[in-house]
Amino acid sequence: xxxxxxxxxxxxxxxxxxEPRPLLDAATGDEVALLPSAxxxxxxxxxxxxxxxxxxxxxLTFTQRASVLKVLAKHLSGHLDEFAALSxxxxxxxxxxAVDVDGGIGTLAVYASKGAxxxxxxxxxxxxxxxxxxxxxxxxxxxxxxxxxxxxxQINAYNFPVWGMLEKFAPAFLAxxxxxxxxxxxxxYLTELVVRRIIESGLLPxxxxxxxxxxxxxxxxxxxxxxxxxxxxxxATALKLRTHPAVAGRAVPFNAEADSLNCSILGPDVAPGDPxxxxxxxxxxxxxxxxxxxxxxxxxxILVPEDLEVAVxxxxxxRLAEVVVGHPAAEGVTMGPLVGLAQRDEVRAAVARLxxxxxxxxxxxxxxxxxxxxxxxxxxxxxxxxxxxxxxxxPHEVEAxxxxxxxxxxxxxxxxxxxxxxxxxxxxxxxxxxxxxxAGGLVTALAPWHGxxxxxxxxxxxxxxxxxxxxxxxxxxxxxxxxxxEELGGLRAVRHYLRRTAVxxxxxxxxxxx
Ligand code: NAP
Numbered sequence: 001x002x003x004x005x006x007x008x009x010x011x012x013x014x015x016x017x018x019e020p021r022p023l024l025d026a027a028t029g030d031e032v033a034l035l036p037s038a039x040x041x042x043x044x045x046x047x048x049x050x051x052x053x054x055x056x057x058x059x060l061t062f063t064q065r066a067s068v069l070k071v072l073a074k075h076l077s078g079h080l081d082e083f084a085a086l087s088x089x090x091x092x093x094x095x096x097x098a099v100d101v102d103g104g105i106g107t108l109a110v111y112a113s114k115g116a117x118x119x120x121x122x123x124x125x126x127x128x129x130x131x132x133x134x135x136x137x138x139x140x141x142x143x144x145x146x147x148x149x150x151x152x153x154q155i156n157a158y159n160f161p162v163w164g165m166l167e168k169f170a171p172a173f174l175a176x177x178x179x180x181x182x183x184x185x186x187x188x189y190l191t192e193l194v195v196r197r198i199i200e201s202g203l204l205p206x207x208x209x210x211x212x213x214x215x216x217x218x219x220x221x222x223x224x225x226x227x228x229x230x231x232x233x234x235x236a237t238a239l240k241l242r243t244h245p246a247v248a249g250r251a252v253p254f255n256a257e258a259d260s261l262n263c264s265i266l267g268p269d270v271a272p273g274d275p276x277x278x279x280x281x282x283x284x285x286x287x288x289x290x291x292x293x294x295x296x297x298x299x300x301x302i303l304v305p306e307d308l309e310v311a312v313x314x315x316x317x318x319r320l321a322e323v324v325v326g327h328p329a330a331e332g333v334t335m336g337p338l339v340g341l342a343q344r345d346e347v348r349a350a351v352a353r354l355x356x357x358x359x360x361x362x363x364x365x366x367x368x369x370x371x372x373x374x375x376x377x378x379x380x381x382x383x384x385x386x387x388x389x390x391x392x393x394x395p396h397e398v399e400a401x402x403x404x405x406x407x408x409x410x411x412x413x414x415x416x417x418x419x420x421x422x423x424x425x426x427x428x429x430x431x432x433x434x435x436x437x438x439a440g441g442l443v444t445a446l447a448p449w450h451g452x453x454x455x456x457x458x459x460x461x462x463x464x465x466x467x468x469x470x471x472x473x474x475x476x477x478x479x480x481x482x483x484x485x486e487e488l489g490g491l492r493a494v495r496h497y498l499r500r501t502a503v504x505x506x507x508x509x510x511x512x513x514x
Contacts (some may be wrong), residue, residue: 004034005192005213009045010198011052011206016040016214016429022209023189026091027327029377033189039214039245043222046180046210049151050226053178053207060205060281061122063206065174066115070209073109075201076194081107082085083162083318084324090161091336091379093328096291099469104163104194107488110472111170114490123147123176126499126514130507140507145498147176150226151210152497154218155241157233158339159294161191167472167488168230177228182212182219182477184233185425186339189293224318225250227377228497230487232257232296238483255496256483257476259399263301263436265416265442265466267433272311275440275458280432281312283456284405285319288383289335293403294343297428297468301395303416304408309409313387316407317362320383330372338402350400351384358388358395390415395423417445425480430467431456 004020006013016036023033039045059067064429076083080101087097098286119125125128127143134140153174156164161183169179183191189469195211198204212219223229231241231254238256247254264284265289287299304312328336338344351365363382370380388395395406396419410416419430431442434457443453452474454467470476475489487493503510 002298004036005188007039008195009040009212010048010210014040021185023186024340025089026339027373027378032089035185035188036214038217039212041398042212042219046151046153046222046227049178049207050149050181051207053205053209054147054149055407055421056177057176057208058123058180058206060176062115062119062174063121064127065176066119067172069108069115070112070202072198073105073112075203076105076108076197079197079301086190086193088188088328091292091328091339091409093333093336096328096336097156098448099163100160101162102114102118104160104166104468107163107167108152108170108470112123112172112463113176115494118208119494120493120514124513125498127276127496130510132507133504138506139504139511141504141514142430142510143500143502143503144513145495145500148226148228148497148499150177151350152177152181153182153223153227153229155182155216155229155231155233155295156184156191157297158186160232161187161466162194164232166471167189167191169209171493172497174494175499178210180210180212182216186343188213191485205340208362210505220244220246223247223250223252228253228255230255235259235481235483235489244443253496255477255485255487257296257427257485257487258481259426260296260427260478260482261300261396261399262297262428262467263303263420263423263424264432265297265303265420266305266308266312267431267435267438269433269435270303270415272308272310272315273288275461276432276434277315277457279456279458279461281315281319283432283467284316286466288320288403288405289323292335292338292381293383294338294401295468297470299425299467300399300405301420301431302405303410303419304407304413306409309407309408313361314409316385320362320385323383324371324372325380325382326371326375327367328376334370335383335403337373338381341379343401343514344379344381347381347400347402347404350398351404353398354386354400354404354406356394357392358386360388361385361407390419396424413441414445417442420446423449423481425478425482426474427449427482428452428454428467428477430456432456434458449479451475451482493499
């Protein structure tokens with residue numbers, strides 16, 4: 001019999017209540033765990049984190065917190081095999097697990113190392129120099145950053161059950177704030193396992209990490225003025241949270257990472273046979289199939305010069321034809337299933353909306369051959385390549401959160417920039433060109449609409465981290481549709497959890513605050 005997931009609150013594992021929901025293996029449909037509909041009282045969870053976790057963390061300096069993260073990352077690395085085995089049940093191949101689990105632990109390690117090198121052995125962070133405010137030099141001002149006194153509440157999406165948690169937990173912990181994590185239902189069992197191993201390590205102060213494995217009822221209402229709220233998920237949920245009376249009314253700092261219709265642009269300087277042509281096609285195919293396209297940064301819009309449409313389509317179709325869909329553990333499988341049947345239904349519905357303005361070029365949303373699994377029980381889907389006219393609206397408005405991408409053509413570089421902007425704000429964009437002038441022009445045109453831009457060509461491809469990988473050192477987030485938030489970006493993310501205060505006084509005193 002499968003176990004009901006438990007929540008970690010007030011420094012102990014607690015049973016949930018209410019009718020539990022079965023969480024199913026993405027490939028076989030077998031039950032993996034049960035998710036209670038209600039968890040322990042969120043208000044008590046947050047209160048305990050505030051009164052126990054907060055003071056314990058604030059008693060440590062930035063340097064001390066960084067050294068805890070370093071040991072924690074090492075500890076979690078020792079459990080990789082166990083995490084990978086459970087991750088496979090979410091539909092993840094080993095390559096997908098590398099992005100979520102290894103990537104999450106790597107993010108923790110980067111924050112540990114940046115914290116140790118770039119933050120002071122102190123609990124206060126000076127923000128900028130002492131600013132003279134008087135003629136005689138006796139009076140000045142300085143900004144200081146101190147830990148907020150609340151909890152860092154983190155609501156995550158199902159597609160990154162490990163990375164999504166650790167990329168938010170690490171900067172909050174460094175800043176001295178206790179984290180309260182609410183994973184998304186479908187993959188909550190993997191987050192629970194990782195939290196279990198974190199708690200067992202005994203490395204964290206009491207109350208520094210809590211976990212709510214249940215529905216969110218009561219969580220937002222428990223927020224107070226010193227808390228923060230970070231969210232990853234759909235734009236519709238982001239809107240609900242942003243306008244929730246507790247969030248808006250108490251001015252709780254809110255960060256959202258939501259939908260994104262990311263693009264990749266092939267430069268007009270590229271010809272078939274150039275290294276950039278192959279790089280472009282390989283990257284699009286990779287982004288469509290890693291995690292079965294359930295990646296917020298995946299390429300949804302493929303922009304190519306008009307005269308390269310046929311060549312790119314042929315090359316892409318050939319690459320997609322090589323994809324082997326099936327059980328993540330089966331030999332030779334290169335793309336696993338979507339996380340569940342409900343999510344596959346949502347992707348099919350989104351494809352139907354796209355199909356009103358786009359034609360299929362490769363794949364059928366209802367037909368797929370699978371290896372090592374029973375098609376009737378797993379959430380399998382073929383990669384789907386669509387083609388739309390540049391006047392079409394749907395590719396710029398509909399996010400099919402699966403292995404789906406739409407090819408569009410452009411005539412001039414300026415038009416490519418305009419088409420990219422129709423996405424209304426994206427997390428990541430890439431420009432594949434060997435021409436620095438074209439790259440520079442597109443970076444300038446795309447920057448206001450993007451959180452991160454990759455310029456890819458033969459000179460950097462060997463070491464490029466790729467279009468879709470959010471790097472802990474760089475900002476992850478995007479304007480407009482993408483949620484308007486910013487995560488990661490090195491110590492910028494730590495600062496997000498600190499409170500900035502302007503202190504005025506004698507310059508000698510202000511100098512001691514550094
Ligand atoms: P979702 O339905 O918006 O859910 C996201 C999280 O919000 C889940 O933990 C969900 O809990 C919770 N939630 C839902 N309603 C809530 C409410 N009223 N109050 C508090 N919490 C609430 O999104 P999803 O289906 O999990 O994720 C897929 C979406 O996430 C895609 O659209 C994708 O674009 C986006 N995404 C964005 C990024 C990014 O970094 N920008 C990354 C990954 C995914 P339950 O699961 O318990 O309902």
